[in-house]
Amino acid sequence: MLTEHPVHLNDHYDVVVVGGGPAGMAAALGAREAGADHILMVDREKDAGGILWQCIHNGFGLHHFKEELTGPEYAQRYLEQVIDHNIDVLTDSYVYDIDRDKNLLVMSGSKGIHRIGGRAIVLAMGARERTRGAIRIPGTRPSGVLTAGLAQKFVNMQGYLPGRRVVILGSGDIGLIMARRLTLEGVEVIGVFEIMPHVNGLNRNVVQCLHDFDIPLHLSTTVVEIHGRDRVEKVTVAPVDDQLRPDLSKAWDIPCDTMLLSIGLIPENELSRRIKLRLDPVTTGPQVASTMETSVDGIFACGNVVHVHDLVDFVSQESELAGTGAGEYVTGHRRPADNIRLVPGDNVTYCVPQTISTDREHTVYLRVRHPERKCTIHFGDVYRRKLAYVFPAEMVTVKLQPRVLQAFHGDTLNVRVEARE
Amino acid sequence: MTETDRLSHYLCIGCPLGCRLEVEETDDDIIVRGFTCKRGKLYGRQEHTDPRRMVTTTIAVRGGRWPRLPVKTRDTVPKALVREVCAALRDLEVKAPVAIGTTVAANVLNTGVDIVAARDMPLA
Numbered sequence: 080m081l082t083e084h085p086v087h088l089n090d091h092y093d094v095v096v097v098g099g100g101p102a103g104m105a106a107a108l109g110a111r112e113a114g115a116d117h118i119l120m121v122d123r124e125k126d127a128g129g130i131l132w133q134c135i136h137n138g139f140g141l142h143h144f145k146e147e148l149t150g151p152e153y154a155q156r157y158l159e160q161v162i163d164h165n166i167d168v169l170t171d172s173y174v175y176d177i178d179r180d181k182n183l184l185v186m187s188g189s190k191g192i193h194r195i196g197g198r199a200i201v202l203a204m205g206a207r208e209r210t211r212g213a214i215r216i217p218g219t220r221p222s223g224v225l226t227a228g229l230a231q232k233f234v235n236m237q238g239y240l241p242g243r244r245v246v247i248l249g250s251g252d253i254g255l256i257m258a259r260r261l262t263l264e265g266v267e268v269i270g271v272f273e274i275m276p277h278v279n280g281l282n283r284n285v286v287q288c289l290h291d292f293d294i295p296l297h298l299s300t301t302v303v304e305i306h307g308r309d310r311v312e313k314v315t316v317a318p319v320d321d322q323l324r325p326d327l328s329k330a331w332d333i334p335c336d337t338m339l340l341s342i343g344l345i346p347e348n349e350l351s352r353r354i355k356l357r358l359d360p361v362t363t364g365p366q367v368a369s370t371m372e373t374s375v376d377g378i379f380a381c382g383n384v385v386h387v388h389d390l391v392d393f394v395s396q397e398s399e400l401a402g403t404g405a406g407e408y409v410t411g412h413r414r415p416a417d418n419i420r421l422v423p424g425d426n427v428t429y430c431v432p433q434t435i436s437t438d439r440e441h442t443v444y445l446r447v448r449h450p451e452r453k454c455t456i457h458f459g460d461v462y463r464r465k466l467a468y469v470f471p472a473e474m475v476t477v478k479l480q481p482r483v484l485q486a487f488h489g490d491t492l493n494v495r496v497e498a499r500e
Numbered sequence: 501m502t503e504t505d506r507l508s509h510y511l512c513i514g515c516p517l518g519c520r521l522e523v524e525e526t527d528d529d530i531i532v533r534g535f536t537c538k539r540g541k542l543y544g545r546q547e548h549t550d551p552r553r554m555v556t557t558t559i560a561v562r563g564g565r566w567p568r569l570p571v572k573t574r575d576t577v578p579k580a581l582v583r584e585v586c587a588a589l590r591d592l593e594v595k596a597p598v599a600i601g602t603t604v605a606a607n608v609l610n611t612g613v614d615i616v617a618a619r620d621m622p623l624a
Binding site for chain 1: 558
């Protein structure tokens, strides 16, 4: 049975991991593997494991565990390893301040307020959902407007239904998943409304969450007004033109008591800003070196706090690397500094990590701006790979071998995706 | 049977390309069109002849750290039974602690498929 060891909180640790979700768990294990002795992982919930506990659907782990797991199964497998490796897990606790000397101020439900120092820190705070304020929907402010992920926690963990007649705004995966989930719980889901001309989530979820249950998907359509005094009574929706401007002459009203928002995630970087880490303007997360080290020595970052991932498997992979970096930092093993900066070029919005070195293999994650069939990704003139397709919603992963970099003597590589004839 | 009666359409879920598959059922064969890879062809045939789904839902758990326990079918069940499987589990309640992998309902709706816990649920 999943039981965390009781924590005897110390003042100093080799590595402190902030956040116990998939990123934090993989980082803690990576640090242990790399030889760090005293490791603390702090999480604000009563179980570490993060968002995975409420993602009860399957589809996780195909890359990492080579089998298809539900979110809770993926979380438990990781958490068991964390416990087995004697990593201190401090739950029900929140890191609310940090300084550049790697001191943390921790507020704990069971242990009060503590100042804890780490020789290395891993930031793994994840991301939060965008809310109504992020897209400024006009109307009144009744109850019944909530994010899809919050509704997911209510339904799957706490056993509350958020309403009886639901409109979903945004076609992100959590929104699609919740359309099915609520339908199976007997809630009427009137439809999913997406302002863009294409769906944001996976085709798999369009088929298995919407088509399977005859839930309508309205593309190029958005909510233009919310009505209701105490509780949502109806929403007004309208089609948009190619500039995304709503055509109010074609608007119609939908009576409902609840609206769920599935409109994207924001990396949770309050602590990063507090210590003035250098941030990437596109990802809004910290810029990281190939060891996942931020602009401050000994402070590492990984997972959705760095950039929003679409698969947890890639979070685990990237975060293990951050943990290795932190572990090596405290055991005094230093790798050669990065000597190449990756610069996003044509049809590339960002690359993580932002810098790499020529001495070893690197996995580079990047996203494109617009879809393309039959294209080639170029890293300067030193490496190129053909791709059958790219989509903005799907992260592109490229492995770079040291041999392709050894002949390169510049300091920046332009990364671009070009159509093939 | 007219020409259109013999055609069914599916959205391939194998990758973001989302190929529009067309499946034609002739008297002695099933022909899949519109795929761009082998997986797509197989998916079209499977989805047309025997669509199956894993079912994931929650059941009530008494005395646990959380009031709901995530559960799943150990294997896929016919797509047409997804709602009925959930309905069959609606009134089921188990007592904490529950270990991951524990069968909470055997042979649901005579499908031969068990419903199992998808996590440990320790005592509150």
